[in-house]
Amino acid sequence: MAQNELVNIGKQWDKDIQPYLLGQSIGRQLIPKNMKLSGKGIGNTTVQSFGYKATADAITDYDIRNDMGSGVDIEGAKVIIPIQQDEIEIKRRQFEAMISDGMAVDSDMIAQMAVKVAQELDKTIIQGWKPDGSTYVVKGFYQVAGLSDAGSDIGTYKGALTTVAIGLQKFRSAKIYSQGYNLVLAPAQYNELLTSESSTGIPEWEKVIKLLNVGAPGNPGQILASEDLAAGTGFMAPVSTPANSIYFDLIEAQQPTNDLRYKNGDEKYGDIMLRLVGAATPRFKYMNASTGTTPVVCKFTGL
Amino acid sequence: MTRVKILTLVYGSAAGKDYKTGEIAELPTEEAQRAVDANVAEYVGAAPVPTAEAEDEEDEFGSEPVATPAKKTGKGR
Numbered sequence: 001m002a003q004n005e006l007v008n009i010g011k012q013w014d015k016d017i018q019p020y021l022l023g024q025s026i027g028r029q030l031i032p033k034n035m036k037l038s039g040k041g042i043g044n045t046t047v048q049s050f051g052y053k054a055t056a057d058a059i060t061d062y063d064i065r066n067d068m069g070s071g072v073d074i075e076g077a078k079v080i081i082p083i084q085q086d087e088i089e090i091k092r093r094q095f096e097a098m099i100s101d102g103m104a105v106d107s108d109m110i111a112q113m114a115v116k117v118a119q120e121l122d123k124t125i126i127q128g129w130k131p132d133g134s135t136y137v138v139k140g141f142y143q144v145a146g147l148s149d150a151g152s153d154i155g156t157y158k159g160a161l162t163t164v165a166i167g168l169q170k171f172r173s174a175k176i177y178s179q180g181y182n183l184v185l186a187p188a189q190y191n192e193l194l195t196s197e198s199s200t201g202i203p204e205w206e207k208v209i210k211l212l213n214v215g216a217p218g219n220p221g222q223i224l225a226s227e228d229l230a231a232g233t234g235f236m237a238p239v240s241t242p243a244n245s246i247y248f249d250l251i252e253a254q255q256p257t258n259d260l261r262y263k264n265g266d267e268k269y270g271d272i273m274l275r276l277v278g279a280a281t282p283r284f285k286y287m288n289a290s291t292g293t294t295p296v297v298c299k300f301t302g303l
Numbered sequence: 304m305t306r307v308k309i310l311t312l313v314y315g316s317a318a319g320k321d322y323k324t325g326e327i328a329e330l331p332t333e334e335a336q337r338a339v340d341a342n343v344a345e346y347v348g349a350a351p352v353p354t355a356e357a358e359d360e361e362d363e364f365g366s367e368p369v370a371t372p373a374k375k376t377g378k379g380r
Contacts, residue, residue, distance in 0.1 A: 148343045149315035150334055166315060174312070233341060291324055293311050301341040302317060302334060 006272070010258040017114035017256065017276070024118040026226050027125030027250075030141065030182055031282055032240045034249040042279050044253035046078040049283050079283050080138055081253050082129050084120040086113045087275040089263065095272045110258070113276045117256045119227075125250070125282045126184070126228040139292065141184070142228075142235055144284050146293035147174060151234070151300030154189045157198050159303070164211045167236040167298045174295035176247070176286075178238030180213045180221035185234040189303045190225035212236075235299040247296040252280040305335035307344035314343050 037047060059065070088109070090098075123129075128140040136143050147170040152162040164183060171181070185193065196204040205223070212221035220239040229235075238244045256278035262270035284294045306329055309322045322328045329350045330338065338344040 143342060146312035148311045148313065148338075148341070150317035150337070170313065170315065230340070232337065288312060288324075291310060291312060295312055299311075299341060299343070301337045301343055 006260040006262070010260045013110050013258045013260075017110060017258070020111050020114035020118060024115050025122055026184070026224050027122040027140075027282075028118075029222070029224065030184065030237060030240055031125060031248055031250045032242055032245045034245065034251055034283075038250070038252040038280075039255075040253050042083065042254050042277070044081060044251075044279070046080055047251045047281065047283055049077050049079045049287060050285065077287065077289070079251075079281055080129075081251060081279050081281040082124065082138060083277060083279050084117050084124070084256070085275060085277045086116045086120075087273065088113065090272040090274060092269055092271050110274070110276075113274070114256065117276050117278055121278065121280055122226065123228050124280070126226050138281055139284070140228075140282055141237055141297050142233070142299055144287075144292070144294055145235055145297035145299035146288060146291060146295040147171070147298035149298065149300055150302040152303070154185070154192045154196070154303045157196055157204060160193050160196065160204055160208045161211060163234075163300055163303060164208055164236065167300070168211070168214070170298050171236075171238075171295075176238065176296050178216075178244055178247075179241070180216035180219070180239040181236050182222055182224060182239055183208065183212055183234065183236050184224045184226050184229065185303065186229040186231050187225045187227060188231045189234060190223065193223065232303050233299065233301055234303055235297055237297045246285065247294075248282060248284045250280060251283055252278070254279045304329045304350035305332045306347040306350050307335045307338055308347050309344050311343050314338065 090109075124138060124140055126140045126142055128136040128143045129138040130136045147167075149163075149166050149170065151166065152159040154160045154163065160183075164181075167181070167183075171177070193205060193208065198204070208223060209219060209221070212223070213219045216239075220241065222239075238247050254277065256276050259275045259277065261273050261275075263273050264270055284296060286294045286296055288294065306327055309324055309326050309328055312324055314322045314328065316322065316328060316330055317334055320328075327347055328335075328338075328344065335344065335346070339346060
């Protein structure tokens with residue numbers, strides 16, 4: 001099999017993995033993709049972010065005043081775009097057998113790799129990326145949250161409602177407005193909310209959805225579970241709509257893409273190396289430079 | 304109780320009080336631990352335990368000393 005045939009298989013697999021990349025990712029449901037800045041390729045290593053430090057409030061007057069233009073005090077910062085990747089090696093004979101059995105192109109293997117890469121991106125979007133294990137170089141939703149609250153025990157009926165109400169109040173105080181908010185919980189708390197009902201059998205789930213979507217048509221705000229959150233934690237954020245890209249967006253320099261090649265360049269007997277590589281980062285705005293946080297996310301620490 | 308310095312823009316404690324960046328919050332030890340784990344706050348130290356002198360100082364505001372009730376011995380019941 002020639003190298004260009006491998007390239008063709010790789011291209012077909014790029015299409016096959018799309019449902020797994022999108023369907024498995026909680027992160028992609030939380031943040032709108034910036035179509036203008038995405039797709040520049042892996043050479044795109046950083047993206048500029050900014051924070052409005054302070055602008056004066058608007059005023060009311062009878063006449064138009066020409067003396068109140070406040071300069072936009074923008075503080076810039078570069079956000080790194082990390083690579084998410086997975087790689088496997090398939091024995092050549094196995095690979096040839098799969099081809100002859102007609103099962104290579106839709107194998108579970110490539111789907112599993114796509115899921116793993118999607119999970120890795122989720123980790124970056126939800127928590128962030130800390131290459132040294134302690135300091136976040138890229139901050140995700142939970143780490144970048146500038147609003148925080150202990151929250152209320154979700155294992156107790158009305159705990160989730162109280163928590164969401166606190167979150168809404170905090171967003172209002174910080175002047176962060178959205179038509180709908182998402183609530184993301186650690187799996188244990190998500191399960192508690194799934195089964196939470198009053199002593200008379202009224203489920204809490206629907207009430208929480210209503211509260212997340214006060215004044216928003218079509219219930220865009222959802223309750224999601226993330227394996228990347230520690231037990232007892234969660235966060236709220238404006239829903240992922242183009243309008244809310246004023247708060248955050250996803251910069252995807254390269255969508256996860258397959259690369260198939262022969263090990264050591266041996267086209268006749270070399271094993272097949274399969275690599276799936278993507279590059280994406282969440283970018284948050286309204287960043288406060290001194291705290292490294294933004295009021296567009298509210299996290300809960302004691303649910 | 305444990306003292307922590309708030310690192311986020313605002314933190315609402317379980318007791319319902321809001322603290323802002325840089326403020327020192329006195330939280331129950333378990334809540335303080337969760338806040339530190341979540342990068343919401345950093346440890347400052349244990350909250351000081353009220354001393355006997357501090358209690359005496361409170362008595363200096365003109366209040367009459369309150370007689371301590373005699374310890375019941377259980378006799379005569």
